[in-house]
Amino acid sequence: MDTLQNMRIFTLVAEQRSFSATARALNLTTGAISRAVSELESRLSIRLFNRSTRVVTLTPSGERYRHHALRILAAMDEAEREARNSQELAAGELRVTISEEISHLRIFEGIRIYRRQHPAVSIALTLASGIPDLYRGEADIALVNATSLPDSGQVARHLTTTFNVLCAAPRYLRGRQLPLCREDLAKHECLALDAAGCRPREWTLDDGNRSFRMRASSMLQTNSASILLNATLDGMGIGALPLSTAVHGLQRGELIHILPGYRANVTNVYATFASCRFMDARVRTWLEFIVTYLRTVVEADKAALTRNASPVQTGVCA
Numbered sequence: 065m066d067t068l069q070n071m072r073i074f075t076l077v078a079e080q081r082s083f084s085a086t087a088r089a090l091n092l093t094t095g096a097i098s099r100a101v102s103e104l105e106s107r108l109s110i111r112l113f114n115r116s117t118r119v120v121t122l123t124p125s126g127e128r129y130r131h132h133a134l135r136i137l138a139a140m141d142e143a144e145r146e147a148r149n150s151q152e153l154a155a156g157e158l159r160v161t162i163s164e165e166i167s168h169l170r171i172f173e174g175i176r177i178y179r180r181q182h183p184a185v186s187i188a189l190t191l192a193s194g195i196p197d198l199y200r201g202e203a204d205i206a207l208v209n210a211t212s213l214p215d216s217g218q219v220a221r222h223l224t225t226t227f228n229v230l231c232a233a234p235r236y237l238r239g240r241q242l243p244l245c246r247e248d249l250a251k252h253e254c255l256a257l258d259a260a261g262c263r264p265r266e267w268t269l270d271d272g273n274r275s276f277r278m279r280a281s282s283m284l285q286t287n288s289a290s291i292l293l294n295a296t297l298d299g300m301g302i303g304a305l306p307l308s309t310a311v312h313g314l315q316r317g318e319l320i321h322i323l324p325g326y327r328a329n330v331t332n333v334y335a336t337f338a339s340c341r342f343m344d345a346r347v348r349t350w351l352e353f354i355v356t357y358l359r360t361v362v363e364a365d366k367a368a369l370t371r372n373a374s375p376v377q378t379g380v381c382a
Contacts, residue, residue, distance in 0.1 A: 155184035229310035253301025254280035
């Protein structure tokens with residue numbers, strides 16, 4: 065940094081052709097200006113100026129060095145301007161990693177809306193399992209689904225809470241007794257989702273007051289919400305489907321809501337990022353957008369789920 069400062073002083077002396085005029089312009093003493101130039105000459109092992117009591121002129125070596133110094137200082141100024149702009153203007157590529165379990169939350173629709181607001185930002189979206197290490201540069205921000213987050217040193221913000229919904233296709237229920245309380249589930253194929261917030265082959269049912277764990281007895285277990293949806297639609301059993309996925313099937317009549325008095329596998333959605341300090345405008349604007357967007361999506365899905373609930377299936381056992 066001393067070398068760069070001395071370089072700036074040198075170029076100004078060359079422009080002013082005066083040590084005293086440069087000192088006045090920088091609000092420094094003439095001695096400080098002279099020492100800066102002398103330090104630079106010692107570092108370079110050349111004489112930059114011909115000095116006399118009345119005039120200061122560049123040596124041939126000083127003229128060549130001034131040409132390069134101006135280019136270096138201009139590049140430094142441009143780098144600083146670009147860095148400052150990144151705090152103010154959302155532009156460039158934003159690397160977003162999301163858990164597959166929350167990809168159903170209309171993330172792609174959200175990206176389209178965000179880009180209409182910030183057209184200078186492009187999105188590099190990656191589906192991943194687990195929580196990425198943002199300190200290693202794997203992403204700028206991550207959206208993850210978990211009951212709680214481990215202590216990783218990364219900053220986290222809670223975005224919303226979501227849950228799974230017990231559903232079955234009409235073809236599966238044909239000829240079978242409709243479950244009216246959770247004990248009835250033991251008589252059915254319960255398709256298991258092995259994902260964040262879910263224990264393998266286990267459901268956690270929540271009636272709003274208490275939680276109950278039960279084994280999901282099934283010939284199928286998958287870590288993919290889309291595979292679970294297809295298996296449920298195909299009549300393979302009762303699936304604990306992500307809220308947004310279930311709503312679409314219920315509205316189209318392809319699924320029947322089982323035990324609407326219960327929520328399955330309640331989990332939280334978080335945004336994680338490396339630091340709140342000097343947050344890049346791309347990350348800041350995306351975070352501000354996604355927290356409002358996801359909460360709106362989840363609340364709309366909850367309302368749609370309530371509208372589709374059948375009063376016949378509201379049984380909750382003590």
